Structures are given as C-alpha cells and as structure tokens.
Amino acid sequence: MSEQPEACRLVVVGGGPSGLAAAWKASVEAERAGREIEILVLEADGEVGGKARTGQAGGFLIETGPQGFLDDQPVVREMIAACGLESEVLAPEPAANRRYIYRGGRLRELRRSPLAFARSGMLGPLGLARLALEPLVRSRHDDDAEGGAGEDESLYDFAARRMGPQAARRLISPVVLGIFAGDARKLSAAAAFPRLVAMERAYGSLFKAMRAGRRRGVPPPGHRTLRHGIQAFPHAVGALPGIEVRCNRRVTAIERRGSGFRVASSGGEVTGDAVVVAADLPSAADLVDGVSAEAAAELRQIESPPMAVVHTAFDAAAAAHIEPAYGFLVARGEGIRMLGCQYETATFRGRGPNGTFLTRSMFGGSVDPEAADLGDAQLVDLTLRELRRTAGIDAEPTYTSVARWPHAIPQYAPGHLRRVTRIEAALDPIDGFYLAGNALHGVGLSRAIAVGAECGEKAARLLLP
Template sequence: MTARRIVVIGGGISGLAAAWAARQAASSRRAALDVLVLEAGGQVGGKARSVTRDGWLVEGGPSGYLSGRPEMDGLVRGIGLADDIVPANRASRLRFLYRAGRIRRVVPNPIGLLTEGILGPLGVARLLAEPFVPKRRDAGDESVWSFAARRLGAQAADRMVLPMALGIFAGDARRLSLRAAFPRMAALEQEHGSLIRGMIARRGRTSSGTLTSFRRGMQQLPRALAERGEFTVRCNARVRALQRTSDGWSVVVDGDTEVIPADAVILAGEPWAMAPLLRPHDERGAAELLAISCPPVGVVALGFGPAAAAKIPVGFGLLIARGEGFRMLGTLWETHLYEGRGPAGHVLVRAMFGGAVDPEAGALSETDLAALARAEVARLYGLTDMPLLEHVMRVPRAIPQYEIGHPGRVARIEAAIYALPGLSITGNGLRGVAFADAASDGVRVGSAAARRLTASALPSQPR
C-alpha cells in the first residue's frame, strides 16, 4: 500500500506537535503515513525562540509553560525530553504589581491585598461579598473585565484583572472574551455559583500545573520534535496557496516549480497567515480568521550585574497597571525563575511592550525599544548601572486576542474548515493562547487527522 501524506503548514509548536501525533497515531495502527512540515522561517519553533549569548539564555517568546496537560506532558516524554524538564524555582510564586507609585507584592488573600495596598478597605469588602453575588443566567459572552467587576467589584477588576490580562495576553481585559480567554473562570461560576466557593470545592482536586521550561529553553522542544519526530521538516518553505484536487490537496510553496500533493493538510500558522490559504475555498471562513487580531509585542532582555540584582525583588515578575507613567507592560525576572539563565549573581530582566493596549510600541525601532526599556527599567528599580546584556526581539504580530464573540468565531471557522475534506486547523489563534494549549491542540488535531486517513489500515480499530 502506498503511504498517504499529511502536510502541516507551520513549524511552531502546534504544527510540530500535530506532525508528531499524526506519526504516533499511524504507527499505532501500523499504517504507512508520510508527514511533512513546511515552515516559512529559517528555523522551527515559531514564537518560541531561545537565544544563547555571552553566558545568558534569553527567550524571545514564551519563557515557560504550565505542565499537567496530558497531551503536552505525553509529547515531552514521547520525544525524550523528560530529563531536560526544568521546573521553575519556588520564587516564581511571588508576583508583584506596580500601583500608585510603588512596587507591591500580590499576597493572594484579603488581608494581604489590603496591607500591600493593592485593594482598599471597600475593595476588600466587595471581594469578600463575591459568594453572595448571583450567577449570570444567560449563556452570552462578556468581557473579562465586566465579569471581574460583576463578581469581584470594580476595584479588583481595575487594579488586578486589567494588569493580569496584560501579563497573559498583552491584552485589554475590557475587550477579551471571558469564555474564550478564561474558560475555567466561566465554568467555576456556572458550576459553583461563585469563584470563591468553586475554588474551595475544587481545592486539592485539580492542579493548575507547574511552571516549567527546558534546560536549553523553550525552543528545545520544537527543535527536538524536528530532529527526532520521524517526520520531515522543510524550513524556508512558505506556503503560498492550497489547491483542491480530485482526491486531496496540492500545496504550493513559494519558489518551488512543483506542487506538493497531500491527502490531508493541517493549517498550523497564525490566523492572519492562514486566511489567504483558506480564502479561495471559503471566503467567510478566511474573513473570520483575519478578524482575530494579533497586535505587536516588543521584548527587551536586559542583563545586569550583582549590584543591580540586589535592587530587584525576588520572584516571577511585575505587572504595571496603565496610567502609572510607564509604557512597559511589565517585566519578568528570568534568572529568578530557572537556573542557568545568566552568570551567577546576575539578573536577567525581560521587559514587554505593546500588545492590544499600546500597539504603537510595535512600530518602534529596535534602538528605540532598547532605549525605552533601559530608561524605564532603571527608573522602576532605581538602577544606575548600564546593562551588561541587551537583546531586543520584535514580534510584529504576537499574541492572538480572544475578543468578545471569539467562541462563536471559532465555531464558524471550524465549520468552514471541516466542510473541506482533508483540511484541519490548529494553532494558538483558536482554542488556547498559551504554549501548552497550542501543543495540546496540535496533538489532538494531528492525531485525529491521521486516524481519519488511516482508518482502513487496521479495520478492527474504532474510528
């Protein structure tokens, strides 16, 4: 029997995870299946970019993921990286906010929030009333901010939830969809009638995962998948078009003279990049993909010596509410999270700019971003030393924004894609924005695509 072929478009973590899972599913059915990943860029990993420079390990995109998802954990073990997992230090549990002119630790209980000045007495009283707030009855979507204001009060929504949305989505909580961005919060309210009661009920039963990375940084996983995943990867291969044929698809790569035939195709690029490929087959589906905005983010890594390190709090990092006189969304303290991210006693600070609240920052040049980061980091922590390391990464279209209405949009995109035989879609634009979400989604989509294609190889197995 000749091997069937799946082409995966996009060599970020979702595409590589899909390719790996497709091969696993085919092997378990003893079916012949060729899997080819086409990546437009010069290396695999997409947003995951780990750079080693002068004794520092700098992340351009994600700096960690939450373990505990079965698909993600299975992928890491399956590709042989179990020994390279690096859980974050305990210090990563300490989180900070900059508010009303000073750095404050987020102590996650009412007294702590009051004494740290994150909430005032009225804000704390309103927070404590949360279990008595009736649950929302209709099934409509609402913004993350309005959900938080309704349940926890406007003060907590403004002072805690707006910065939290900056930290996770580089997004605006007033525009993000609760059901798409924080589905667990929506479920807690629906199942328990209250977030506080729900958290108490679930305590000990569910784990929110452990912050984790790899010895050589987050790009180590995509690299390992590309090297050992038993599928072929072509970099510098930008897919320009997809054509339907009588029994599948033809994939057109920029600069190639011949098309690549495929029985099935998995779209694993960013939503805006996949829209032109879908457009000839479903114009409305393509328009829905384009409507998912991905504002730019600028990441500036600054490495400092021990004198500066002593002035920076120990912990995960700090978020800055808007209106505090900083353009930075916040900073992560990478050397506090994982060992080996910089020379001993030094500190690596990663400052984030841009996102949905300040897209103009994405238009800044590398030089301007670096100057802005140097000035703001020095002012924030009272540093006088110049950084020993400076590394700027601009991500022109960074984190997809799951705005109000996103769940309906995803349903319409899925309907458009799955109406086209052999086509499927994954990636962090649809069903989860984090690294582990993208990887897990890729595993599910890749495995399902292979099972559909190889259903006849072992007739005794269920479809």
C-alpha cells in the same frame, strides 16, 4: 500476496509548536496502526520553533517568545516523553511564586493570604469590601457559553460584576497584560479565560470554587520550562523519525485537488491527502482562503497586535535590593509603557552566569501597539528608564537585545466563541483540512500543542481508516 498501498501524505504548514504537535501525533497514530503516512512539515523560517525561540548570548539564555508553559495538558507531557526531554523539564525557583503589580507609583506584591492581600494596598477599603462580597454575587446561570441572551461579557465586565470595578481595574486588567498583552475590556471572558467562567458556573462564585479546589487537594497547573530553552522542544520533535521538515518553504496557497490538496510554496508545489494549517495569523487566514473564503474572512477579524521583547542584563549588585521574584506587571494609567517585566535569572535556574540579573520586558500588544514599532535603541532606553522607575534598577546594562513579533498573540474579542463555531462550521465539511495553531482555542503554548495534536490525530484517522 496483497499489494502494499502507497503511503498517504499529510502536509503540515508551519513548524511551530502546534504544527509539530500535529506531525508528531499523526506519526504516533500511524505507528499504532502499523501503517505509514508520509508526514511533511513546510516551515517558512530557516528553522523550526515558531515563536518558541531560544537564543544564547554572553552566557545568557534568551527566550524571545514563550519563556515557559502551563503543565495542564497530558499530551504535552506525552510529547516531551516521546522526545526524551523529560529530564530537561524545569520548575521555577520557589521565589518565583512572588509576583508584583506596579500600581500607584510602586510595586505591590500579589499576596495570597487574605490578610496580607488586604494590607498590600492593592485595593482600597471600598475595593476590598466589594471583593469580600464576591461569594454573595449572583451567578449569571447562562445557558450558553457566551451568555444566554446573546451577549458575550468582556473579561473586565465579568471581573467587575463578580469582584467589583476596583479589582477589575487594578488586579485583573494588569494580569491580562501578562497573558494576552491585551485589554480586559476587549477580551471575551468565556473565550479567553474559560476556567474562570466555568468556576462561576459550577460553584456560583470564584472564591467558593477556589475553596472547593483546595479541599479536593487539586493543585493549580504548574509553570514549567526546559533547561536548555523552549526551542529544544520543537527542535527535538522536528528531528523525530517519520517526520520530514523542510525549512525556508513559505506556503503561498492551498487548494483542493481531487480528494486531496495542492500546496504551493516558495520551494515548489506538493500534493497532500490531508493538510494541517498551523501557520500563525494572518498567514493562516490567507491560506484558509484557498478552501473557504468564509472561514478566512472570519479569521481576518481576529487581531494579533505586535509586541517587542527587550532583554536587559545587569550585574547582580544593581539588583541586590530586589527580592527574588517572577517579576511584575504594570497597571495602565501609571505613565509606564512596559506591560511587565520578568526576572529571568530569579525565575529559572541557568538563565545567566552567576552574579548577573537578566530581565525580560514586554511592550506593545493591543493596549499600546505603537510601542512595538519603536527603534531598538529607543526600546532599550525606554526599558532602562522604566526599570529605574518601577524596580529601582539604576545601572548600565551588561547585555541588551530586542526581539519583535509583528503578530504576537491573537486577541479573543467578545463574540470569539461564536466566530469559532462559524469557522469550524465552514471548515468541517472539507475532508482532510484542519486548522491548528492558537487563533481559536487558547493562546498559550500548551493549548497550541493540544490543538495541533488533535488535528494530527484527526488527519491520521482519516488517512488510516
């Protein structure tokens, strides 16, 4: 009779979406192999979820981190199915297709039809004429993702080159606030918006690429959420059999021990045969330091500025003049500090009681990090003042709350892809050590999950040869 080998242990640091995806995928691989891996998730906080955090107050559903995710990763669907959450997936209301940019002292709708767009006043005649020339602008035909000659184009430069400086300033820069809370001039086009760069590469033009996509009937990835809030997802993954989650365990150091690792935490020490680090920056950098000072130094160069998220709710009558929509982003230079505002009750069903209007406003990011440090009362006052100016909401709120993220969203600066290559080259030789999270390969929830799942799969394959 063959002796049953002792189960290997995978330690996952961080019980956010990425870490939990690593744990889930490792458990799937173990089950497939008919073998056992002991999977231990150590989470610093009192509960799992990371920035995927849902609160309930006064009948409102409050998302203080991600409020939705892009349905562009098959692995996310797989994981949702594994948790039995398929019936919880919620698409936005049709009206949420409507989005606005506040520029030139008023909200302007982002129209899809060329004629309506031209009439929206988003761009002036020169800007429109330049935008119309986009298909004729020569592509860069770079040999490498960061621009052949060694220069990595910023998103602003990319947009200005293809669509003209006015479109880059008035259109692209505000849109970037909504995704990165970042400055288009300080983000790498290739790293932060790889799809745009790939479109230019494949079709020589963004317009031609969009036209080709429409001809092939390829719909853009949908925006989704969960009926009872995003945090339902990490809660469900954390409760899956075969995954042990220990909360209130802040990992303080990781070092190699023999062929495995020693993981020290506020709850004591554990050893692991493999480790996935899915902590957010800058904690991830500190932990990586224990195995590669070089990779840690590179990670410390990636900024993740603070953000504050302010929820304010009103009686629906106060917002009766507002067309139901997703919300708006604010162009810089308008004297408004808010980066943007989402109309939560208009976007997803069930975010608040009937007859209420819930908004979620963002402050801070790399364009205005100081705003995230304002006091709660100041932030609420600022929100109300700015909602009056932008959206014309002039009423006492019935509910307010402020949430803060000291390290909100990693900023992929020009040179990011090369940094990623250096980090991976430094970590690759360390068998059994994997870096998940959203610091390297995409800041959105679905990418963080995909990267986590990939790390979990690699770890399982190593442990189950």
